[in-house]
Amino acid sequence: MQNEQILAEIREINLSYLMLAQSLIRSDRDQALFRLGLSEEAADRLAALSPAQVLKIASSNTLICRMRVDDDLVWTLLTNHGKGTAGNDAASRLHASILMAGRHQEAA
Known part of the structure; x- marks a missing residue:
């Protein structure tokens, strides 16, 4: 590119x-x-x-948004799809959302 x-x-x-x-x-x-x-x-x-x-x-040359998923646990939860049942998938995504929400509260 x-x-x-x-x-x-x-x-x-x-x-x-x-x-x-x-x-x-x-x-x-x-x-x-x-x-x-x-x-x-x-x-x-x-x-x-x-x-x-x-x-x-x-028009800036720098991204003004940033990647909020910077934790190995959250990445694992988000990318672990397809390795278990659909219920585990939903639970993993929910767990990742809870972790990220907690980090949002800490930052605020």
């Missing part, structure tokens, strides 16, 4: 993320804080951004 293509894709991801974040915050703030892993202050700032500000921020 060429450097310019990578940068264009980063800008596209940034724009999509900002638009999704604003939409979630405006429709269900509590769910947005949980699902996006945002603080109250970050949600306030995102919700207040004008379309011009969103475009300016999105």
Whole structure:
């Protein structure tokens, strides 16, 4: 992949993320804080951004969102699908969600 293509894709991801974040915050703030892993202050700032500000921020060469799954246990739970029964799959995903929710609470 060429450097310019990578940068264009980063800008596209940034724009999509900002638009999704604003939409979630405006429709269900509590769910947005949980699902996006945002603080109250970050949600306030995102919700207040004008379309011009969103475009300016999105044009950055750096991803503005980050990978929240940085724990081996959570990765194992999320990627262990298909190795057991469907019930185990659902339980593993639920367990991973609970772990990530706890980390969101710790960060907030």
